[in-house]
Amino acid sequence: MYILFIGFRKLGEFPSISQAKQFARNSGLSGVFSLIGKDYRDSWYVPA
DSSP, X not given: OEEEEETTEEEEXXXXXXXXXXXXXXXXXXXXXXXXXXXXXXXXXXXX
């Protein structure tokens, strides 16, 4: 399970990395996204 955050706000839990990143792309939100899972961590910035 992977947990997606923007800043410190939890956006949801996803069964795969690709589903979490697709949700982030389609959310319309901007800022620093973080995706955390077992032995996995990624973050990226989406400009406004």
